[in-house]
Amino acid sequence: MQVLTKSFQKVAFQWPEGFYSDGIHIGLRRQKKDFGWLFSKVPAAAAGTYTTNQFQAAPTKLTKAMIDQDHQLQGLLLNSAVANSCTGQQGWDNAVQEQTWLANKLAVDPSLIGVASTGLIGAQLPMDVIKNGLPQLTPTKSDAVTYAVLTTDKQPKTICVQCELSGHLVTITGFAKGSGMIHPKMATMLGFITTDAQIAGEDLQALLSDQVDETFNQITVDGDTSTNDMVVTMANGLAENPNLTPDTADYATFAAAFHTVLGELAKQIAADGEGATKLVECNVWHAASEADGQQVAKAIVGSNLVKAAIFGEDPNWGRIISTIGATPADLDIDHVNISMNGLPLVADSLALPFDEATVKATLGQSKITIDVDLQHGDASGQAWGCDLTYNYVKINASYHT
Amino acid sequence: MQVLTKSFQKVAFQWPEGFYSDGIHIGLRRQKKDFGWLFSKVPAAAAGTYTTNQFQAAPTKLTKAMIDQDHQLQGLLLNSAVANSCTGQQGWDNAVQEQTWLANKLAVDPSLIGVASTGLIGAQLPMDVIKNGLPQLTPTKSDAVTYAVLTTDKQPKTICVQCELSGHLVTITGFAKGSGMIHPKMATMLGFITTDAQIAGEDLQALLSDQVDETFNQITVDGDTSTNDMVVTMANGLAENPNLTPDTADYATFAAAFHTVLGELAKQIAADGEGATKLVECNVWHAASEADGQQVAKAIVGSNLVKAAIFGEDPNWGRIISTIGATPADLDIDHVNISMNGLPLVADSLALPFDEATVKATLGQSKITIDVDLQHGDASGQAWGCDLTYNYVKINASYHT
Numbered sequence: 001m002q003v004l005t006k007s008f009q010k011v012a013f014q015w016p017e018g019f020y021s022d023g024i025h026i027g028l029r030r031q032k033k034d035f036g037w038l039f040s041k042v043p044a045a046a047a048g049t050y051t052t053n054q055f056q057a058a059p060t061k062l063t064k065a066m067i068d069q070d071h072q073l074q075g076l077l078l079n080s081a082v083a084n085s086c087t088g089q090q091g092w093d094n095a096v097q098e099q100t101w102l103a104n105k106l107a108v109d110p111s112l113i114g115v116a117s118t119g120l121i122g123a124q125l126p127m128d129v130i131k132n133g134l135p136q137l138t139p140t141k142s143d144a145v146t147y148a149v150l151t152t153d154k155q156p157k158t159i160c161v162q163c164e165l166s167g168h169l170v171t172i173t174g175f176a177k178g179s180g181m182i183h184p185k186m187a188t189m190l191g192f193i194t195t196d197a198q199i200a201g202e203d204l205q206a207l208l209s210d211q212v213d214e215t216f217n218q219i220t221v222d223g224d225t226s227t228n229d230m231v232v233t234m235a236n237g238l239a240e241n242p243n244l245t246p247d248t249a250d251y252a253t254f255a256a257a258f259h260t261v262l263g264e265l266a267k268q269i270a271a272d273g274e275g276a277t278k279l280v281e282c283n284v285w286h287a288a289s290e291a292d293g294q295q296v297a298k299a300i301v302g303s304n305l306v307k308a309a310i311f312g313e314d315p316n317w318g319r320i321i322s323t324i325g326a327t328p329a330d331l332d333i334d335h336v337n338i339s340m341n342g343l344p345l346v347a348d349s350l351a352l353p354f355d356e357a358t359v360k361a362t363l364g365q366s367k368i369t370i371d372v373d374l375q376h377g378d379a380s381g382q383a384w385g386c387d388l389t390y391n392y393v394k395i396n397a398s399y400h401t
Numbered sequence: 402m403q404v405l406t407k408s409f410q411k412v413a414f415q416w417p418e419g420f421y422s423d424g425i426h427i428g429l430r431r432q433k434k435d436f437g438w439l440f441s442k443v444p445a446a447a448a449g450t451y452t453t454n455q456f457q458a459a460p461t462k463l464t465k466a467m468i469d470q471d472h473q474l475q476g477l478l479l480n481s482a483v484a485n486s487c488t489g490q491q492g493w494d495n496a497v498q499e500q501t502w503l504a505n506k507l508a509v510d511p512s513l514i515g516v517a518s519t520g521l522i523g524a525q526l527p528m529d530v531i532k533n534g535l536p537q538l539t540p541t542k543s544d545a546v547t548y549a550v551l552t553t554d555k556q557p558k559t560i561c562v563q564c565e566l567s568g569h570l571v572t573i574t575g576f577a578k579g580s581g582m583i584h585p586k587m588a589t590m591l592g593f594i595t596t597d598a599q600i601a602g603e604d605l606q607a608l609l610s611d612q613v614d615e616t617f618n619q620i621t622v623d624g625d626t627s628t629n630d631m632v633v634t635m636a637n638g639l640a641e642n643p644n645l646t647p648d649t650a651d652y653a654t655f656a657a658a659f660h661t662v663l664g665e666l667a668k669q670i671a672a673d674g675e676g677a678t679k680l681v682e683c684n685v686w687h688a689a690s691e692a693d694g695q696q697v698a699k700a701i702v703g704s705n706l707v708k709a710a711i712f713g714e715d716p717n718w719g720r721i722i723s724t725i726g727a728t729p730a731d732l733d734i735d736h737v738n739i740s741m742n743g744l745p746l747v748a749d750s751l752a753l754p755f756d757e758a759t760v761k762a763t764l765g766q767s768k769i770t771i772d773v774d775l776q777h778g779d780a781s782g783q784a785w786g787c788d789l790t791y792n793y794v795k796i797n798a799s800y801h802t
Contacts, residue, residue: 054734055726055750086722088735088751121719122752227723304705305797312798318522321487322628325456333455334489349456350489351523388798390791396706397713 008163008257013143016171016196017238018042022140023148026133028081028119028126035133036148037102038192039075043112044234046073047205049212051229057085057121058095060230063114066099071201073234074112076192077102078149079130080177081119085227094125101134116190118177118228119151146175149190152395153177157268163257165250168241170197172254174261178229178269189269191216191231193261197254198237199244206246207255208233215262218298218383219270231262270301270384275391278310282370284381292329292374293381299327300370301385311387313363315354317345320370330376337373341365409564409658414544417572417597418639419443423541424549427534429482429520429527436531437549438503438538439593440476444513445637447474448606450613452630458486458522459496461631464515467500472602474635475513477593478503479550480531481578482520486628495526502535517591519578519629520552547576550591553796554578558669564658566651569642571598573655575662579630579670590670592617592632594662598655599638600645607647608656609634616663619699619784620671632663671702671785676792679711683771685782693730693775694782700728701771702786712788714764716755718746721771731777738774742766 015021023036048067050060067073077098084091095115103110117125146156157176162169178189199207212231244251271279282300287293300306303323309316317338324336338346341362345352368387416422424437449468451461468474478499485492496516504511518526547557558577563570579590600608613632645652672680683701688694701707704724710717718739725737739747742763746753769788 053723053726054728054732055722083719086719086747086750086752121723122747227726304793308794308797311794314798318484318487321456322454322522325454325628327455331455346487346523349487351487388794390794392705393709393712393789393791393794396709396789397715 007253008161008260011160011162013158013160013173014171015141015173016194016236018196018236019173019194020139020141021145022137022142023144023146024133024136026136027129028079032150033144033148034080035130036078036145037075037137038078038145038194039106040194040234040236042236042238043072043074044236045199045201045204046071046232046234047201047208048230048232049209051227053227055086055227057083057117057228058087058091059084059115059117060228062092062095062099063116063230063232066111066114067232069111071205072112073114073232074108075102075106076114076116076232078116078145079125080149080151082117082123082125083119083121083228084117084125085121087122087124090124094127097127098130101131105134114232116149116230116232118149118190121227149177151177152274154272157265157272159261159264161257161260163253165197165239165241165244165253168239170239170241170254171195172197172257172261174265176265176269189216189229191265193231193233193258195233195235196237196239197235197244198239198241199235199254203244203246204233204235207258211259211262214294214382215259215266218294219266219385267384270386273386274395275389275393276386277366277389278387279367280307280310280370280385280387281367282372282383285371285373286377287374287379287381288330288377290379290381293379294383295327295381296324296329296372296374297381297383299323300372301383304388307385307388310363310368311389313360315340315343315345315359315363320372321346321349324372331374332376335375337375339371341369408654409562409661412561412563414559414561414574415572416542416574417595417637419597419637420574420595421540421542422546423538423543424545424547425534425537427537428530429480433551434545434549435481436534437479437546438476439479439546439595440507440540441595441635441637443637443639444473444475445635446600446602446605447472447633447635448602448609449631449633450610452628454628456487456628458484458518458629459488459492460485460516460518461629463493463496463500464517464631464633467512467515468633470512472606473513474515474633475509476503476507477515477517477633479517479546480526481550481552483518483524483526484520484522484629485518485526486522488523488525491525495528498528499531502532506535515633517550517631517633519550519591522628550578552578553675555673558666558673560662560665562658562661564654566598566640566642566645566655569640571640571642571655572596573598573658573662575666577666577670590617590630592666594632594634594659596634596636597638597640598636598645599640599642600636600655604645604647605634605636608659612660612663615695615783616660616667619695620667620786668785671787674787675796676790676794677787678767678790679788680768681708681711681771681786681788682768683773683784686772686774687778688775688780688782689731689778691780691782694780695784696728696782697725697730697773697775698782698784700724701773702784705789708786708789711764711769712790714761716741716744716746716760716764721773722747722750725773732775733777736776738776740772742770
């Protein structure tokens with residue numbers, strides 16, 4: 001876990017200098033916003049991380065190809081309802097068509113345009129609906145686009161932070177969608193982070209890839225890795241700060257602010273997991289390695305049995321320790337401590353007596369923190385998930401194919 | 402998938418020659434049978450496979466140590482309700498005490514006695530209750546012991562097959578428990594297979610270890626690997642068949658019969674998964690390797706999203722293909738075929754039209770078979786699981802700590 005310097009602050013939602021967007025309803029979903037765009041008035045340095053699912057969807061592949069060219073992007077076209085995944089050559093052609101249309105609308109080279117889709121796998125995009133929708137998109141400073149990417153999400157996930165870099169005010173604004181099929185190997189949802197900071201594309205990519213590992217990649221809702229997911233970040237430089245390069249104080253400040261944006265979005269996704277009533281945070285302390293700490297934390301928040309127990313507000317530490325033991329992490333099996341919301345339940349791998357009423361009251365809270373002390377090293381790890389509820393089953397048993 | 406020769410037959414439940422058992426209620430559970438034994442009148446060749454969970458429970462460790470010595474066992478003491486797991490030195494001492502008591506009762510060396518416990522993790526065995534219960538166990542030919550090991554199981558899992566080996570009738574009788582915390586790395590539940598066949602302990606161990614991989618290790622209910630699980634098999638030789646050695650016709654017959662016993666018990670566990678309404682079988686064809694086939698099959702039956710869709714009787718093949726793509730299996734991503742209960746849904750990774758009414762009727766059945774043709778090799782794999790239901794959540798949100 002990274003210790004953050006607090007030389008930045010959260011602020012009310014706003015877009016960084018030079019970024020515009022819109023989100024509208026064009027008929028892909030029944031009533032809700034389902035189509036949007038996001039662009040910078042000048043080309044922006046860009047970076048992305050993408051799902052590791054072998055059936056990577058056409059829009060994900062296309063956007064990755066654009067960013068990989070020269071880490072530049074200016075606009076993104078977004079839709080929900082249809083994932084354009086497992087759609088073959090026609091799906092790829094449709095993604096390219098969308099790219100061309102948006103390039104024409106913005107009068108920029110198509111190589112500066114990415115696309116992102118989320119929704120049902122296997123269906124083709126209704127291209128006539130999208131063609132008709134495109135002229136309706138206007139450049140606004142609203143947060144409407146953060147609604148247009150939602151599927152089973154109850155609410156949009158957004159965060160905005162500002163920091164001062166060498167006297168220049170820099171804004172970082174992120175939004176994300178994701179509620180089910182959440183178990184990132186790389187980036188399992190859609191996430192978009194915009195900033196007016198000045199930073200080279202390669203440095204932005206390194207920063208993103210590094211920080212995604214301990215944020216988006218440490219959340220799980222259901223252990224399933226989607227075909228469409230990506231996190232894309234665009235930095236247009238309009239804050240006019242001196243170019244950010246690693247090993248400078250400004251870079252450290254920016255990195256800490258950026259980490260907060262990724263971390264907060266990740267937690268918002270976990271908290272809005274399908275059917276969830278509780279956000280679960282697991283902190284693993286004194287692991288033999290960071291990989292062990294991360295792995296144990298993620299296994300715990302990913303266990304169906306632990307998740308169901310948390311829904312039942314039951315301090316069932318047996319399921320937690322069993323989950324720890326099922327990982328290949330290096331353990332001192334006689335010296336594991338476990339507490340939930342600060343209440344010690346296990347010391348040196350043995351049960352502690354606890355007061356039933358106190359535990360019940362504590363586990364009734366909407367955020368559950370599980371602390372595991374492995375007493376076996378100096379590393380730590382953190383992961384976020386949610387409880388497993390009747391509504392999770394309901395949502396996923398009735399999602400229409 | 403092994404092709405079985407049908408030179409054996411399933412018969413009504415009965416114990417092999419020389420095996421006796423009992424199952425009674427002594428007060429570990431409220432009303433149900435919770436305590437039992439199983440023994441052979443002569444020492445039997447024995448083999449076992451054990452959970453890979455790092456927090457292996459005391460009874461599992463003790464039984465493994467006994468079998469590892471010289472692959473001999475004569476008796477087993479069994480209980481449900483308390484797992485004697487994560488119970489430290491006292492838990493180990495209690496397991497050894499149980500072993501001693503049963504050795505005295507049977508007047509055999511303690512090294513011939515194993516113990517098995519299943520139930521809540523972290524609680525100590527009430528040794529006074531067990532001490533009082535022991536004299537009540539009698540040698541019967543009933544199936545009562547198959548009830549004594551149950552926890553959240555709705556019913557016992559049993560199977561009995563007979564074959565003729567060089568003119569000698571050989572019986573193989575298996576029983577198992579397991580409903581939740583089912584996701585074997587080695588053997589995730591309790592399973593006991595008795596036979597009067599004559600076979601060396603080392604050969605029995607090799608046969609068991611080999612066949613567990615494609616039976617018990619290919620079932621999953623919830624992705625959780627328990628601390629207590631093991632499969633133990635005992636062969637007492639009283640059928641007086643010529644000693645079974647590999648590469649003989651008798652051995653092949655016995656191996657096929659044995660495989661059926663393991664496979665049927667595994668399927669019965671999956672079908673009785675916590676809250677399950679449907680047994681799910683996944684067959685993967687034309688995989689690049691057997692490991693790929695097994696891995697893909699198990700990933701599919703293990704996906705919460707697939708399981709919830711099956712509960713909802715929804716032919717959501719997008720979740721199946723996404724699960725396939727999330728594995729590291731070697732794939733030809735443009736040539737995957739998927740069908741459910743014989744209805745083709747996907748050909749060459751693209752959607753096929755299907756008749757909604759036909760699909761609904763088909764998916765209303767209590768057994769769902771998912772066939773995946775990877776069109777990418779000559780290997781295959783098979784796995785079994787169940788649907789994810791409201792009752793799974795209910796059972797696991799209310800299981801008392």
